[in-house]
Amino acid sequence: MLPQTPMFKMCGLHSENDVRLAASSSASFAGFVFAPGKRNVEPANVRKWLQAHPLCSKKIAALFVNAPVRKVIAVVEEIQADVIQLHGEEPPEEAAVIRHRTGKDVWKALPHGEYTHQQIDAYADYVDGFIIDAKVNGRFGGSGESFAWEHVPGYIKAGKAHRLPLFIAGGVRPENVEDLLAYHPAGIDISSGLEKDGIKDAGLLEQLEKRLNSYAADISR
Numbered sequence: 001m002l003p004q005t006p007m008f009k010m011c012g013l014h015s016e017n018d019v020r021l022a023a024s025s026s027a028s029f030a031g032f033v034f035a036p037g038k039r040n041v042e043p044a045n046v047r048k049w050l051q052a053h054p055l056c057s058k059k060i061a062a063l064f065v066n067a068p069v070r071k072v073i074a075v076v077e078e079i080q081a082d083v084i085q086l087h088g089e090e091p092p093e094e095a096a097v098i099r100h101r102t103g104k105d106v107w108k109a110l111p112h113g114e115y116t117h118q119q120i121d122a123y124a125d126y127v128d129g130f131i132i133d134a135k136v137n138g139r140f141g142g143s144g145e146s147f148a149w150e151h152v153p154g155y156i157k158a159g160k161a162h163r164l165p166l167f168i169a170g171g172v173r174p175e176n177v178e179d180l181l182a183y184h185p186a187g188i189d190i191s192s193g194l195e196k197d198g199i200k201d202a203g204l205l206e207q208l209e210k211r212l213n214s215y216a217a218d219i220s221r
């Protein structure tokens, strides 16, 4: 099968300005973090920002790390999320419960490591997609660090075998995105790589989109 332009998820939006930028971007998914850390957001603020800058056809992803199921359900309802990204150690059964109780797509983020392929197999019947991220110093994500991308083809194969979309995350930036695109992932997920001093940056977004567009032009030739 011919490579396709990857889905682009712009994650970790944490201000009205970030949402405005995402709304004007080519991202198909806009992600918000509801977990401790510098990108943690309040659902009421997200709702306000989305009212001011509607994302139109883009889908909203809500990211959680080991959150109670009732919190996930409440946040998803409040911000009208389309996708739930579980970025902690939520077991497959919990992903299944969340999927059943919300009726939303659930994506499991898994850290690249020795057992990732076994984990993909264990979650595949209970989720609607995967995100493979780097695990750095025990942090759950948003580290800005990449894992060894020579492992990407194996993950792409696993996603295809389960017929599930698989995104590559972790330290993707405008200056290295072409190295990742060379593997033709189904999706890329970027947060800190679009930030300057902790704020999503229009210039970095423009650089990224230029490279995504040029990749799209190359593969359509």
Ligand SMILES: O=C(O)c1ccccc1N[C@@H]1O[C@H](COP(=O)(O)O)[C@@H](O)[C@H]1O
Residues within 6 Å of the ligand: 011, 012, 031, 033, 035, 036, 037, 038, 039, 040, 063, 065, 087, 131, 133, 140, 141, 142, 143, 144, 145, 169, 170, 171, 172, 189, 190, 191, 192, 193
């Ligand atoms: O961004 C965070 O603060 C965060 C906290 C806890 C779990 C995940 C988090 N971010 C997600 O991690 C990936 C990769 O991010 P990066 O591009 O390396 O910064 C992405 O899905 C972020 O939204």
